[in-house]
Amino acid sequence: MAPEADAAGSTATDEQAVGESPPPSPRHREIVEVLGRELGEGLLGHHYSARDAWVRVSPASWRQAGLVCRDVLGLAYLSFVSAIDWKQAPDLGGQKRWDPEAEPTEEPADGPGRWTTGVAGGGTRFQVFARLYDVVGHVGLTLKVDAGDGPDGEGGAAPRAESWVPLFRGADWHERETWEMYGVEFEGHPGLRHLYLPGQFEGFPLRKDFPLLAREVKPWPGLVNVEGLPGEDEPEEPEGSGA
């Protein structure tokens, strides 16, 4: 199977960009088309794999996208809401071999640079993504929204996104978890308080720049297992392997 093509920056919803996979089913195509019609400029990109679909919407239409999915498209089951931090952390156990200073690359193959957008594109360090599902038609959709660059970016504001609690009551816990792990502020959430961590906890553990203390103290002993076997092409030494 070829690596998935990147649909970054694609705003066309009815025309497929060159090199993009076709929709896996007519229902997936319909979902993306309806979202494109209802959101207009709010739909920033989409992507299909062999069995799944992704859409990326603008921050201003995040809640609207959830509403359309729930009420128009029948995607009434909320699987999860979470976030991703696209910053590359070179020091997490020394297993990632990308040069943190290297220019980001959009190459779908394993280029020398890091990957900063994901499928369906992205513009900021933090992205919030959610999964909705139709329990009658058995079709799912992953929605993504850019959440901002966080403290390192311009303005240094916390990443933020619209809350889905008014749409799905189950989003409450998912957004609380995302807030405490990534520091994403959800606008309109009834009470962002810690779910797992103690109340005085400082920092956001799942951000890539949050150090994993166990690794700072001792390098991961499992690293030996990743060494190449004889006959394979010799892997380069990981840079800064934390030893």
Next chain:
Amino acid sequence: MTATESQQRAYIAGQAAEARVNFALETEGMTLNVGPQHPATHGTLRIVVRLDGEQVVWADPIPGYMHRGYEKLCEVRDYAQVTTLINRIDWLGSFCNEVPFVLAAEELMGIEAPPRAQYIRTVLFEMGRIANLTLFLGDMAAQVGALTPVFYAFRDREYVLNLIESVTGGRFHPNFDRIGGLKDDLPKGWIDETTQVMRRIGEFCDEIDDLLIGNRIFEERCRGIGVVPRDVALEYGLSGANARASGIDWDLRRDEDSPLAWNHADWKVWTHPDGDSFARYWVRQQEVREASKIVGQLLDDLPSGPIRAKTPARIRIPRGETWMHAENPLGEMGYYVVSDGSPGGPFRCKIRTPSFSNVSIVPWLLRGVYVPDVITILASLYFILGDIDR
């Protein structure tokens, strides 16, 4: 002896006076901690409930006593090492945790395990389900006061665990699934033994049936307690048996194309319209029966052939994102895996666990119920703490 009119009036006046006294009595609110250590919680979940008399005013579950940070740890391990971690999520049906992750990695790599491996995966998956849910069947009864089913459940679960152990080497944490196939083939004589045990599991379900279904105490403790309507279940993201007990006819094993072999067996998805604790119990009991049928049928026509596809010795997964979910014993479990193409592990691994959503309904569900029903509801929602606090 019939009461005279004056006697009746006196009686009514007495009742009314008593009612006025009760009305004037101010009940003081009380805060009660259910847990962190309570047998109904399968781990350490603390639920703070505010009581007015015997009724719950609000409830707030506080998870996190066992949070192990698996999503962070997944980022610093490679793909082969992640399965060791995710074994510990739902520790009663560990093999079921491995399968969606391995399928996700296989999809990103563009490989598929051979048919024999898919069959054995399905068999072990369903045996994990049986090991998990038999414990529930016994434990739920214990929560409402019946002790016998617990002993039956532990006895018969032991047979299943022994079989899992003889294949994988681990009773609770098999760590047996590999990207591209399985670690080993089945041992000799295992199939016959398993067929017998599956028959035994069917008998176990009959025994539980005799003990509980129609039992007046059990029915009164469970019927109509903790009713979850269909739309509320969807909104909170309830999945698995909890959703099917609310009338949602949805089972990922049947409804989605999976590389695993569920389509090759003849079985049925059971739903219940009531949405109460009894319905959740009943649906899970049917699931154990169906799972034992699936195992028997798949072992009957197990294909021959290799158990592992050709994979490079060092797993390196190209760039991509995928979402892979499966119908685990507790509900929809899935992994959102992002690979950045580097030789290490996943760039991001979001673990969607069923218990997390299943418990997030607790504040809604406990409002207004009586204290003993709190335990019935918690037991019937059936969560495992490792599955909330991954």
